[in-house]
Amino acid sequence: METATAPNVSLSPSATQRRSSARRRAGSQVPDRRQLEAHNEALRAIRLYLKGRTAYDAFPVSFRVIALDTKLEVKKALECLLSQPPVVSAPLWNSAECKFAGMFTVSDIIHLIQYYYHTATYETAAADVETVRLEALRDIEKSLGVATPPLIREHPSASLYDAAKRLIQTHARRLPLLDNDTETGHEIIVSVLTQYRLLKFIAINCAHQISYLHMSLRKLGIGTYVTASPNSPVQEGEKSKDYNPYHPIATATLTTPVFDVVHMFSERGISAVPIIDENGIVVNLYETVDVITLIKSGAYQSLGLTIGEALNKRSADFPGVVICNSSDSLGYLIQLIKQRRVHRLVVVEGEKGRLLGIITLSDVLRYIVGDVGIGESVESTPNLSEIGTEL
Structure with missing residues (x-):
């Protein structure tokens, strides 16, 4: 079976030339x-x-799940994301109610920066981020007019097709997989299915x-x-600073x-x-x-x-x-x-x-x-x- 080989297409900040490499092109623009x-x-x-x-079938052989308590300070949560190896998201856990509370992602940090830009100074931001907790992020999003991420989840035994549909319908990049403890009845965070993991699974299988x-x-x-x-030429009056x-x-x-x-x-x-x-x-x-x-x-x-x-x-x-x-x-x-x-x-x-x-x-x-x-x-x-x- 012939497989496509990825060309060397990386660009460095100072790159001025590109290496030509063979890649698989599509056939005729008008397919028969x-x-x-x-x-x-x-x-x-x-x-x-x-x-x-x-969804179980897409799990890697070995993996870890980092869950963050909503009472945790944002700065400490950020340190967790940037640990080795770094991750770009983590499930949130409400320890007071023993339940899943959403996802913490880099987008939350972007919104936090945006919030401080409108309401404070860099100095204030640097001080506040030491104490602001993850549970406050949703209120910050509301003050910015940013849509609150949907609290989506799926069971690990759900079909990958249904999981993919869920990702598409909610415009999410990752889908938390939750089960229930048979003894306590509490939710358990099993894993997180990402778009990349799903597409890699398709590519392999x-x-x-x-x-x-x-x-x-x-x-x-x-x-x-x-x-x-x-x-293309710009019509008079069409061009502006925006x-x-x-x-x-x-x-x-x-x-x-x-x-x-x-x-x-x-x-x-x-x-x-x-x-x-x-x-x-x-x-x-x-x-x-x-x-x-x-x-x-x-x-x-x-x-x-x-x-x-x-x-x-x-x-x-x-x-x-x-x-x-x-x-x-x-x-x-x-x-x-x-x-x-x-x-x-x-x-x-x-x-x-x-x-x-x-x-x-x-x-x-x-x-x-x-x-x-x-x-x-x-x-x-x-x-x-x-x-x-x-x-």
């Missing part, structure tokens, strides 16, 4: 009926497989079906793309202040922003976790740095920006996610790598577990004999 049917059949086979497997997903990402509508060419030629994608440059990007994270509910030059060439990516790393010492003044200055403080083990082209196939993309452990891909065009779009794991998962295929109105019973059933 045979290709289309094989594509849809493969999708239905993957969905059927997920319906026959439980449905490799045969994935090999039939030859159609291009752009053709399938996976991801968010620039609505107009960055080089004009974004890469709409609807939020972008920044190396001279953009970190705090401006923090605003984007909080107000738009995103977790990464492509960093481009004056020609729209992608030079890096700034993520929410970069902000957390920047302020872990309590130096909130660091938020006044430019993106370029902040990137110089980034850990040397940063894996780089993973890019793809809109003509790449869905099958190639799924393999790339598994091999590079990526959570988003920047779509570029041209030899220099001009920004064209961005693809998140949510985009990929939403397409894979959707109800229909290309050109179909309802999901039909898959004929597995045509594409094989060895998973």
Whole structure:
């Protein structure tokens, strides 16, 4: 069986050249009926497989679960997230009521920074973060007008298909898996199913079906793309200080202040922003976790740095920006996610790598577990004999 091999597509902050490498391209932009049917059949086979497997099946051989008490101070919780190896989220536990209380993520820290920006000074923030507790975060979100994350959960014996649907319907990136203690009746946090873990499970166990997903990402509508060419002329009166030629994608440059990007994270509910030059060439990516790393010492003044200055403080083990082209196939993309452990891909065009779009794991998962295929109105019973059933 032929498998896709991920190219070397990492970008360092000072990268000026790209290495050309072979990648699996999608076939004709106008797929024939045979290709289309094989594509849809493969999708239905993957969905059927997920319906026959439980969340337990996606558990790694060895893992740990860090649960944080809601009475814990935010600063200590942040230290837990940044421990080795670092994690980007943790379940919350209400010890007074012995029950699950949601998730603590880097987005909570972004909202906290935003809150102090509007209500206090950096000095006040540095002092308050020593005492503010996790249980206060939801009230802070309400004061910012940020939607409270849904208190979702699922049982470990639920099918992976239902778990995936839950993630899509709630726009969540992770799904806590809870059981009940048979003696006490109290809830037990068993694990957390993430989008990445689910897609990796699909990549490993449905490799045969994935090999039939030859159609291009752009053709399938996976991801968010620039609505107009960055080089297209701007009508008189159209351009303003808020004009974004890469709409609807939020972008920044190396001279953009970190705090401006923090605003984007909080107000738009995103977790990464492509960093481009004056020609729209992608030079890096700034993520929410970069902000957390920047302020872990309590130096909130660091938020006044430019993106370029902040990137110089980034850990040397940063894996780089993973890019793809809109003509790449869905099958190639799924393999790339598994091999590079990526959570988003920047779509570029041209030899220099001009920004064209961005693809998140949510985009990929939403397409894979959707109800229909290309050109179909309802999901039909898959004929597995045509594409094989060895998973």
